[in-house]
Amino acid sequence: MVTASSIQTKDIWEILEQVTDPEIPVLTITDLGIVRDVKLNADEVEVIITPTYTGCPAMDMIAINIKLALLENGYSKIRITSVLAPAWTTEWMSEAGKKKLKEYGIAPPHAITRSDGASDSVIACPQCNSTNTRLISEFGSTACKALYQCNDCKEPFDYFKCH
């Protein structure tokens, strides 16, 4: 049992860094920027999270996994609070997270101004790094991804959309 006086938010963050995304298991929830804050209220640990996409079905699973990780580490009073504002953005994804995504075969989000609503361009193939790629579909296997194909190595790949 961990006593309240000995808890530091740093310890909690270290535990959260071990919790992975159920859909993209190479990324942790801290890589994704889902964890917005950790608070210690008396003897209770409060973890504040925000969903990536409004309808992301992984959020319930992520909340359960956070609880389990904290329980395993001896914390018993846990509160998971989900907030919507400010809205999650891929800008919160860590550089380490983007690197892991690419190694996993998913092109990481690449910010491009698109005030006119035009499609993202210059997405590099995670396999051969060629930027000669094309959009196959705006929507991929999960809400956060689009489907691309490399015109050079011909490999189809997922692109984690800017959001």
Place this chain on the structure above:
Amino acid sequence: MISQMNSSLIDYTLHLADTNLILAQRNAEWCGHGPILEQDIAITNTSLDLIGQARNFYQYAALLINESKNNQGLKAPSPGGEGVGGEVTEDSLAYLRTEREFKNCLLAEQPNGDWGQTILRQFFFSAHQFLLYEKLQHSTDEQIAAIAAKALKEVTYHLRWSSEWVVRLGNGTEESHQRMLKAIDELWRYTGEMFLPAAYETEAGFDVSLLKGDWFKKIASVFEEATLPVPEKVFMQTGGKTGTHTEHLGYILTELQYLQRTYPGATW
């Protein structure tokens, strides 16, 4: 004493939730039936985004309803949807209200028809939702503002995707063009309602009639590219926002609510 404002806010939140849920349910009917795999995934992804929005609005409505009940007890006006033990939750609001209690726009409940009709329905809807959420993200109600600001990013995608399809089909083959003309004929009459505010909308929301000009401009520019005509004056069907629906909603709810009606309180 519950204020008129609070009651309108509950109705308004339910209206936003219902419209998203019913369109999501319609789009989800395509699951496994899309014209090609990528578009099957696209339409069901859109459906998932809309369900997510619906959940956020239902959760907020449930919070408002339970609060007003606690303050007022039995005297509180009920929008329906009490679950086991009289408690209102996001699930009871979706699964236990009747057709007359649903406040969705008529456009959302119209049948899928062919792919062109589904696309056109999404385009009309997303063009409206985009403009609406642009305004609602600055709402003085913090929760509605937060839901709108977050969803706006997704709606931008829906609008882009559906616009591209309208152009592709309108400007495609003679067959696809004819089908789009038929879809316009089917659906145009349900677009006017989106800009005619119900009493609760005027009270709690944003004046949707102000969006009409920009919506029309968007439709006209995409239709021009798609070589499709913008209809002249057409009689507009209304009533969905206040619970008077077309014959389709009952069938949707029958399927959507079947499990909870047959096995009350069943959990996954």
